[in-house]
Amino acid sequence: MSQRERRTFVHLHNHTNFSLLDGATRIEQLVSHCCAEGMRAVAITDHGNMFGAVQFYRKARDSGIKPLLGMEAYLAAGSRHDRGEASAGRERFHQLLLAKDQTGYRNLMKLSSVGYLEGFYYKPRIDKKILAEHAKGLIATSSCLSGEVPQYLLRGDYEGARTALGELVEIFGHGNVYVELQDQGLSEQRQINPELIRLAGELDLPLIATNDCHYLLKEDAQAHDALLCIQTGKGMSHPARMKFPNNEFYVKTATEMWDIFAEVPEAITNTEKVAERCNVVLNFEENHLPRFPVPEGQTLNDYFESVVHDGFERRIEALQAGITGKTNGSSGWASKHDVEQYCERLEVELSTIVSMGFAGYFLIVWDFIRYAKDAGIPVGPGRGSAAGSLVAYALGITDVDPLEYGLFFERFLNPERISLPDIDIDFCMRRRGEVIDYVANKYGRDRVAHIITFGTMAAKGSIRDVGRAMDLPYGEVDKVAKLIPDDLDATIDAAVSSVPALQEAISKDRKVAELVNLARQLEGQVRHASTHAAGVVIADQPLTNYVPLYKPPAGHGGNQEHAVATQFPMNDVEAIGLLKMDFLGLRTLTVVHDSLDFISQDLGKKLTIEDIPIDDPETFKLFASGSTSGIFQFESTGMREALRKLEPSRIEDLIAMNALYRPGPIGSGMIDEYIRRKHDPTKVKYLLPQLEEVQKETYGVIVYQEQVMQIASDLAGFSLGEADVLRKAMGKKKPEVMASMKEKFIDGCKTRDVPPNLAKEIWDQVVEFAGYGFNKAHSAAYALLAYQTAFLKANYPVHFMAALLSSDHDNTDKVVRYISECREIGIPVLPPDVNESNVSFTAAGETIRFGLAAIKGVGEGAVLAILDARDRLSGFTSLFQFCEEVDLGKGINRRTVESLIKSGAFDLMTIQEDNDPDPGNIRAFLMSSLDIALESGQRRQRDRQMGQTNLFVDLETEADGADRRSSSLPVSSAVPWTEREILAAEKESLGFYITGHPLERHRDQLRQFANATTAKLSQMNSSREISLGAIITSIRDLKTRKGERMAVVQVEDLDGYAEVVVFPDAYRACYSLLNEDEVVLISGRPETDGDTARMIAGDIQPLRAFFEQKSHEKASEVQISVTLKGLSEGVPDQLRNLLERHRGEVPVSICLQRSSPRGFRAHVTPNRFLWVTPSPELVAELEELLGSDSVHFRR
Template identity: 45%
Template sequence: DLDPLALDLLFERFLNPERVSMPDFDVDFCMDKRDRVIDYVARKYGRDAVSQIITFGSMAAKAVVRDVGRVLGHPYGFTDRVAKMVPPDLGMTLDKALEESEDLAAAYRDDEEVTQLIDMARKLEGLARNPGKHAGGVVIAPGKLTDFAPLYCEADGSNLVTQYDKDDVEQAGLVKFDFLGLRTLTIIDWALETINAKRREQGEPPIDIARIPLDDKASFDLLKTGKTTAVFQLESEGMQKLIVKLQPDNFDDITALVALYRPGPLQSGMVDNFIDRKHGREKVSYPDPHYQHECLKPILESTYGVILYQEQVMQIAQVMAGYTLGGADLLRRAMGKKKPEEMAKQRAVFKEGAEKNGIDPELAMKIFDLVEKFAGYGFNKSHSAAYALVSYQTLWLKTHYPAAFMAAVLSSDMDNTDKVVTFIEECRAMGLQVEPPDVNRSHYRFTVDGDDTIVYGLGAIKGVGEAAIEGILEARAEGGPFRDLFDFCQRIDLKKANRRVLESLIRAGAMDRLGANRATLMIQLPLALKVAEKQAQDRSAGMADLFGNPVAEDTAPSLGVIPDDTEEWDDQLRLQGEKETLGLFLTGHPIDRYLPQIERMLGTRIGRLSLDDLKGTRNRRAGRKVRVAGLAMMVARRNTQRGQMASVLLDDKSGRIEATLFSETFERYRNLVAPDRILVVEGSLVPDDYRGGLSIRVDAVQDFETFRQSCAAALELCIEESWMRAQGLTVVDLVARLEDLLSAHRGEAGCPVSIRYRRLDAEARVRLGEDWRLLVTDALLRDLERWLGEGAVRLRFRAPEPPREPERRRWAGSG
C-alpha cells in the first residue's frame, strides 16, 4: 500500500547480501481473517512444512499460589483470598508482594497455613507450567518440519506446534513469520462495510481506503486539535500533547510522530528540535549548524535536518562515505550495539570513504559522531510509514464518517468495559448520539442510524452471551419486531437466553419498548417465562386444542393475570442497573438530582475552576483553596515510599478534574474514596504540569450527604388543601403519614422542619419542635418528593465555611 520510492524506504534495511541473520517478518492482518492467512500458508507450502510455535506458560505469582493451594487441598475461598493479596502489577513476584502488600505480609507472619502455602509457592515460582501457542508465530520450513524440529500436538488434537520456542526455532535455522491480528485493520474493515452498504443504497461507488488522498485538509485540521482518541498510534495523552505542539500538516509529519514518540527521542531533546525547526523557531541545518554538508539536504529535508530514521543513517553512510546499502546497514547495527572495537573499524572506513568523495575528513568525523549519537534513537522508517498510513486511514474515517468509525471502534472493544466507557465519552464529545440497546433495533455489534447516531450493540451487555444474542436476532428476523415481553419470551430460545440473561437485558434498557418501564418488566418476567415454557412444552408434546387445532403460538395470559404496571425504579436504581450491565450510565447521570443543591451550597462547578486571575508563576503554583463536588468516576491507587496514595477523577457534568490524595490524607479518608460515590473534596487547585490543565491536591473529603447535612439550615414542606382533597386525606391522616415518614430520620444534629399549609383563603406556617429535627438523607428527600411532589419539598442552606487559602511561602529576600 506504500510507495517505497516516494517515501525513501530502503529494501536493504530489511534484507541485503551482507546480512548474516534472517530478518523479522512481522505482518499485520485483520483479526477476523488471520486464521485464513495461516490456513492459506499451510495449503500453499504443505501442512507438513508449516507449523505454529510453542510458548511455555510460567508459574507467575498469583497463579502459583492458586496451583499450590489446590494441590495442598485448601478450600477455594482460602486460596482465592491469599491470591488476591498479591498486587496485580506486571512482573510481580512473591518476594516483592510480601514487601508491598501489608495484608499478605501480615497473613504470612500470623497464619501457619499461609506461611506454608507461600513458602512452597516460592520454590515453584517461575517454573514452566504448561505449553501454549505463540499468538502470531508461524514457521515455514524448506521441507518436512520433522527434519528440523520436534513437534507437539495440542491437547485437543487440532494443531501441531514446534517444541522449540521462537528463539530456538531461529537457532535451528528456520524462518519465523509473525502473522499478527491487528484490531485497527478490523475496525477499518467494519467501518467500510457500514459506509459502503449505505453508499450502495444511494447508488454511489464504494470507498477504497487504499486510494484516499494523503493530503486531506479536513483530516489534518482535526489532527491539529489533538482530538485523536481511537486514531491508531496517536491516541495516548502524551501523543495528543505532542501533536498539538507539532501541528502536523502532511503525511511525513505523521510518519515522524510515530518515530518521535518514544523514550529515547523524548529524553534526548530531539523532539523539541524537530518542533522548533518545523515552526521556524530554530534554523534548519543538515544536520547541525556547525557541521553540515549540502549532500545531506535531500536525505534530511523531510525531518527538518533531524536524524530520525535508521534509513537516514544508512543513506548518510552511502552518500558521504560510499558505503553499499548492505554495508551501511551493518554500520547502523554497529552504532546501535556501541561495541568499541567495531566502531573504531567503522570510523576508519567512513573517514577513508569520505576522503575519496572529496569531503573534508575532519567534517566527516564530526558528522559521523553526530550520526552515531542519533543512531541509538533511530527508528525503522518502513515500520513508521506503514503505521502512519493506518493512522491516517483511521483519522480520515473519523473525520468524514465519524458515526460508522466510532461504531466499529466500540464493537472492536466490546469486552473491555473501561474502553467502551472512554469511547462513549468521545462519541458525546464529537456530538454523536449513543442510543441505548434495544432488542427490536440493535445487532450484536454497535451500528449506525443516520449520520450522527450510534445504536448500542447487544454484545456489549454484560451477562448476555453470543448464543443468546444470535437466538434473539434470528427470532426477530423470522417474525419481525417483538410486540411485548410475553411475545419476546415465546419466540426466543429460552435454552440460550435464561432468566439471568433477560434480567440483564431489562436492566440495560434493551427491553424498554416492550413494557411500561423496567420495574414493571422485571415484575412481569417470571410469568412471561412460565407462559413461554408451558407453550414450548405443549408444542414439543404435539398438544392441540379442544377442536384438534395446534395450540396458538402467541397465546398470552389474560390481562387480569398479568401483574399491574408499577412505578419505575428511582434514578439511582435505574442508573446502577445500567452501570452493572453496560459499564456506564447511559440514560442519565447520578449527579443530576444533586446539581441544584451543589449550585446553592458550593456556588461553583468543576468546569468553572480557574487560576487565570492569579498573577505570576509563584502564586499560580501555590494555587488556591477550593471545594467542589463530583461523582468519583475512577479511583487509582498506587504504592509510594510513604504509603498508599490515590487519584480520583471527579465529574460534575460541567467538567472533570483529577484530585490527588497523598498518603496521609488517603489513610484518613480511604473508607470514603470509592468509585460511583458523590464526594465533596477540599484542597488546593494547582496547575497540572503533566497533563496540562488543573488538578486538586486534596486536604479533606466528605460524602455528599454528610456535607449537605452540615449546610442544611431548614426543611420546609408545602401542603395544599386541594392536594389533600385529591388524595382523599383528612388532617388526621396527614399527621399520621407525616409521622410515619419523618420519625425514622430524627436526630439532634438534624435541621429544623416547618410545614407551610395553604388553602384558597389562608396560609399558615407551622414549625415543628426541637424533637423533630431531621437528618436530611437521600431516602428522606426521595420519599417526601414521591408523596408530596418535587416542588413541595424545599431545602434551605447556610453558607459553608469558605475553604482556607493556602499559606504563601515567604521567600528569602522578600520584604
C-alpha cells in the first residue's frame, strides 16, 4: 500500500468549541490542522447543535478543504416529549448524523431545531419518530460508546444491538448507515469493537473509523480537562467529577489512524468515500427578505413611493408650521433649507432605493414603526447612519431632519457598494416585545426569531475560571487576574509580555505558571449561548429552511414568550441572506414616556416631545453644570467634567461632545482642543476658505465622518458615494485603498485650483482626524434624545426623577444614587404607603412617592390586589382591615405583609392624632399583631366565599370594628424597635435605607475626615491613599494558598456600594470588626477591575471611635441624652459616679426627654464637679448605661 493511500483519511466525528464547555477545538485550528495534514475533507459534529456550521463551512471552503456538515444528536430512548417521571430510567443516546446534500442539510437543521424547541430536557433531544420524518439526505452511524447500539453491546445484549442497528437501516436506508469504530485504548472499546464488526458483516453495512475528537492536539488534554471542570463546576481534585479516561481524544493524523485500525483498513478508506458522498453547498448570494403585502393593483415600488410622498408632505407641513425643530417663540418655516432642496434630495434617495431593490425593506420597517407609534409605544428619533436618510425621515422611521443637521444619505446607503441597508430601531424598554409580536403575527411566527450570541472566556475570566478548576485559593487567583490590563481587547499573551509583575509571578511560582498556561489555552473559548439583546430575523419562508433554531433552557430565557433564536450568530445569519434587524429596548425612551405621563397626571399638562424647544436655556444650564446623572449618553463622570469645561450652549455642541467622548479622541486631545476653540475663536484656523463651511460648526476640528466625506466632495470632486468609500478606507486604515485615493484626491484638488502642497496638507489633516471621526447621524439622533431627557430634568425634575427611579427600581445601586441626588436637589422621596403608593415610583406635587412593587417580597400581582381593595374602600384604616379586604389569594402572604410593615408602608395609616408617631413603636406593634390580623383576614375571606353568616354577626362586626379601630394604638407588650432595627428592616425590605441611614448622623464628619465615596472609587488614582466611611453589608471569608485568612467585604455608604478586599495583614489587625452592619472607616487604595471599582484595605477602624477621638480633642461640651424610660432605679447614681471617674475640664449638658420626639424635653447642666475629660472610654461607658447614640460632642 502506497504512502499516499495510507494518508487517505477523513475525520468524521469532531467536536468544536461549539459543543459548549465539552469540545475545545476551535474551528479555524481544526481546518488549518487538517489542511496541514493533507486531509481532503473534515466534518464537524457538535452535540445537538449546528452553532458553528456556517463559520466552519466558510473557513473550510476558503482554505481549500471540503466541509462536511453534521451533528451528534441526543436521541431519546422513548419520546422526545417525555419529561420528569415519564423519562425516569429511560436513557438518551448519542446519534451521529452527516448531511449528504441540500435535503439532508435542511433535515439536519429541522432535527436540531426540534431538539431545542420540542425535546429539550437537560439536553436537546430528538426521537426515532422525528428522525424517520427527516431522514432523507442524511447518513447515520452507530455512534460512539454512548450510542444506542454500543450501549446494548456493553450490557451484553447482542440481539438488542442488532435490532437497534436494524432500526437505523429502516429509517435511513441500507446505503446510508455505517458502523462506527473508535479505539482510544479503552477496555469497553476492546469489548465491543469485534461485535460491531460482526454486526456490520451480518447486516452488510460498511465500517468507518473515527476518533470522537474533543481537542486538537494530544498536549491539549489538560486544558480540555479544565474545560470540563468549568462546565460541571467541580475542581480537578473532586473525586466524582466528569473526566475523560485518557488523552487520546485529539485530531490524530491519518498515519496514526491507519496504525490504530490496521486490521480493518476499509474503516479508514470508507471515511474518504463518505466525504465524497457529502456535497452540501451553502448559498451566500441570495437574500430571503419577506414579501411586503401591497394593495391590490399596485406594484411594490409604486406603493413605496406613494407612502414616502405622503409622509414627506406631512414633514413639510410641520416645517411650514414651525412645529419641527422649534425654538422658543418660533413660528413659520423652521429650516435653513428651502422646499426645493428637500424635494431634490428626496427624489435622489427614492431613485437610489428603488434601483437597488430595497423598497420592500423600507416598507417593512415603516410598517412596524407605524404600528408602534399608533399603539403609543415610544420609538427613538433614530440610530446609526439611517438618520442620514430623508426617505427614512419622511416615513417616520427617524425623527432627525438630515438636511438641517448636514447628514448624508450615502453614509447610510451607498450606491457604489451595494449591500443590504441596516436600520436599527430603539423602542421603549417595557413595550419592545409588543413590536416583535406584531412582526411575528404579520409575517408568521415560524418566520421570525431572535438571534443567538455566544459569550467567550476573556482574559481575566479565563484566569478566574481555570483558577477555580485548579482548586486554587481565591486570593491567589484574584491577584493574578488583576495583573491583566482592563482593556476590553487585552489578552493573556499581551499581558505576559508587557506586565513585569505577571512575568515575575510566573517565574517564581509553578502553580501560577500552570494557571496562566491553561488559561491562555482556553482564552476565547465559547462559554455559553444566549439571546442577542436586540437582533431579530424575518424571513420569507419558515426559518428552518435556512437556519436551525435554538431556545434557551428555562431559567436562561427559555420561559420567555419569544425566546426562540437562530442557532447561527448575527454575521452568519446575514451571510446566508436573512434579513436582520435590531429591535433595541432603550430605557431612556421609557423614562421620557413616563416623565410625560407623570407631568400629565400630576399637573394636567399634555406635554409631547414635539413641544420641547431646541434652545431652552435651563436645559443648557443643566448640561453646563454637569448635573447630568440619569441623562442618556452624558452621565459618566468624565463626560460631566468635560461638559463643565465646555459649557455647551447649542445642540451642535452636544452632538460634537457625544461624538468626541470616546477613547480615541480623548487620548488625542481632541476634546480639549474643541473646548479651547469654543471659548477662544481666535484659535480657529482654516487651511482654505472653502473648509470653513465644512468645519465651522465644530470650530475647525474634524469630528465627523460626514466632514471627511464633504471635504473629499467639495475640494476634490468625489461623488458622495466615492467619499464614503474613502471614509471607510481611512477608518479601517486600508493602505492600498488610501494610496490610490490620495492620488485621486490631490488631482481632484488641482482641478479646483488648490495648490498640490496645500492639498497634501489637507489630506494629511483629514487622515489624522478620520481615524477618530464618528458617524454624525448617530451622534445627532442620540444627542437630540439626550437633550429631550435633560429638558425634562431641568424643567420637571420631580417627574423626571420619579420616572428615572421607576425605570431602575430593580437596580439598588442606581436607586441609592438617584435618591441621594433627589435629596441633594431638595426633592423628598417619601417611604412606601399602602394608601398613597402605586405600583412604581410616582410624582406627587414636589415629592416622589416610593412604589409598592419596589419592596422586596411584594410582587406586582400583590400590588394590583392591594390597589384594587384600596380603590374599593377609598383607603385602608388598619392592618386588620387590610388583611380582611385585600384578596389573600393573589400573592399576599405573611412575607408580603411583613415586608410592607418593615418598609414603613403602614406607618401613616397607623398614626392618629393622639398617637405616638415613633416608627419604632408602630412597626413593633404591627409585627406583633400580624399573625392575628392574617388569621382574622383569612377567616373573614373564607366565610365570605362560603356565604356564611351567624346569629351574632352584628355583635361580632361591632366588636371587631372596635378592635380594628384600636389596632393602631401602641400596646406595652410590643417592645419598640430601636433606630438600628428600623433601618435594618428597611434595608431588608427595600434593599437600602429610606427614612435614614446609619451614616447620616456622621455626614459632616465624613466630609471632614473621609476623602472618598463609593461613587468616586472608579475615578480615583490607584496610587492614592484614601479613606472611606461605610457600613459592612456582607463578608466572604477566604484563605490564601498559604492558608492565611483574608476577606472580601461588601460595604455601603451614602452614595452606593463597593467591594473591599482585606488581605491577610490587614485581616489580622481588624478581623474582629468584620461584622455585618458594622460602621467603619477604611483606609487603603482604590482599584478598578473592568467596570468594577473596589478598594484594597490597609486599615479598618470603628467609625464612631475614630470620630469621637477626633471630636473630643476639641470638644467644648459633652451632650448626654437620657429618656425618662431610661431613668430606671439606680441610673442617676450610676451616671454621677461615671462622670466623676472621668472628671475633667469640659462642661456636661444632660437632656431629659420622652421617647417621642414630640414629647417633653428638659435640659440639666451639672456643676463643675461633674465636668469630664472626653475619651472613647467615656463614650463606651455612657452608651452601655444609657443606650447607643446617647452621647454627642459640641465643638
